Amino acid sequence: MTHFLFATGIENSAPTLQGGRVRVDQMRDCGHDEHYELDFDLAVELGVNALRYGPPLHRSFVGPGRYDWSFADATFRALRRRGLTVIADLCHFGVPDWIGSFQNPDFPELFAGYAGAFARRYPWVQLYTPVNEMYICALFSGKYGWWNEGLTTDRGFVTALKHLVRANVLAMRTILEVRPDALFMQSESTEHFHARVPEVLAQEAFLNELRFLSLDLNYGRDVSASMLEYLLDHGLTRQEYAFFRAQRLTPHCVMGNDYYVTNEHCVFPDGRLEPSGDMFGYALITREYHRRYRLPVMHTETNAPQGRRGTEAADWLTKQWANVLKIRNDGVPVVGFTWYSLTDQVDWDTALRERNLRPYPVGLYDLDRRIRPVGTAYRELITAWRDVLPAQSVALTLPLTPAPTNPSCSPPPR
Known part of the structure; x- marks a missing residue:
């Protein structure tokens, strides 16, 4: 079975703030916990055939090797009844309190165990985003000081990034042991940096390499000499780099890229970054990413706020879809498109x-x-x-395997 994925998502992000004292929980705060049956009906009503969705990690992963699947059982049973293809979103910007933060070196192996347990419990799920937006999560948690560990250092960023990517890689391996035909849609932010004046051209070049780090490590691609020096100077070991270089999981991967009007940035002489608007746009930047990785592509996130006219978001949808068709006509194999999310979010105006x-x-x-x-x-x-x-084009289809229906694939008892 093959088809183009028209998707939406229900965000399960859950970073912590104020040194872990406050937990953001989008599913709770947006009312999905109470209205999940209605939300799934609305997705069907739209005509989407795929949903980015997963249980909140901090609620389902309650201890080493211990899981509370009660919410996941109810919601995934409801999704399966409706025939929606699930892209399982397993870690979205936060970890359980008992793990602490993305600085914890035990996180990758612990998370891989969770991913394997999830895959065994829901063997009909084929599509996964094990760790969402690894670059953004590491940046906001380890460099900007906004979430989770709240660090503002390059070492904090590199440490979070290497743990996030290792967790993603180990989770892919573990899931493939359970379901060898699993496919991984690595939702990652598609970024570009523009020098405002000639004096910042070197900084622009650095940032335009930095944006690729999570995917370079995830896909086993050699980084540049300057990026390797940066990583080694700020906490990555040669042994860890060798681990990433040895990965050969790309045959199971789709490059999911996320694009918002804030994904392009102007670089100023004082180090400031400001959103530049869509100067290049999704099509041009996605071609850059596709030339680098040569993988099938899915547009895994976009949205825009509804403004005073009431048409601003719909206009952005039209523009993004035109960009998808453009790169498709240019030969980039696009397998899907996503408006994110199904419902309004809360506190996106402050980046959570x-x-x-x-x-x-x-x-x-x-x-x-x-x-x-x-x-x-x-x-x-x-x-x-x-x-x-x-x-019209086989490049726009994705091979999917029908979900197993035999009794042996039923979830095991809790």
Whole structure:
């Protein structure tokens, strides 16, 4: 079975703030815990055939080798009844309190155990994002001081990054032991940096290499000499680098890339970075990433807030879809597109740095589960294109295996 993936997502991000004293929990704060059956019905109503979704890690991973699958059992049973393809999102910006933070060197092996337990319990799930946006998570937690460990150093960033990527790699390996045909959609932020003045060209070049680090390590690609020097100077060991270079998991991978209007940045002489708007845009930057990794591509996240006119988000959807069609026509193998998320989020206006419970109008539905204009536009887009793309190009299809239905694939007892 092959088809183009028209997707949305329900975010399960859960970073901590204020030294771990405050936990952000998007599923709880956006009402999904209480309304998951309705949310899944809304996804079906839109016509999407895939959903980025996973249980909140901090609630389901309760100790070493100990798991609470009660919420996951209920929600994944409901998803399977509806026939939605799940892209399982297992770690989204946070870890359980007992692990602490992404500075913990035990995190990769612990998480791989969790991923294996998940795969054994839900063997019908084929598509995975083991660790979401590794670069962004390491940057915000280890370098900007916004989340989790709250560090503001290059060593904090490199340490978080190497643990996040190692966790992702070990999870892929473990999942493949359970389901050898698993496919991994590595949702990662698609970035670009623009020098504002000639004096910052060297810094621009550095940042435009740094943005690739998570995927370079994840896919076993050699980094440049300057990046290797940076990594070794700030906590990566030669043995750890050898581990990443030895990885050969790309045959199981789709490069998922996320693009928002804030993903391009102006670099200023005083070191400041400011959003530049979509100066290059999704198509041009995705071609850069595709030339580097030569993997199939999925646009795994985008959105824009609904503004005063009421059409701003729908206009952004039109623009992103045009970019997807453009790179498809240029020969980039695109297998799917995602508007993220299904509903509005809370506190995205502060990048989850504060827990104000303030709605941010980026969803296909608002938090009262009323459809937004962009939701109507996405439903119409799916209706128009879903039967055309697979017939036009095999580069736009993804091989999927029907979920096993025999009794031996039922979840084991808790």
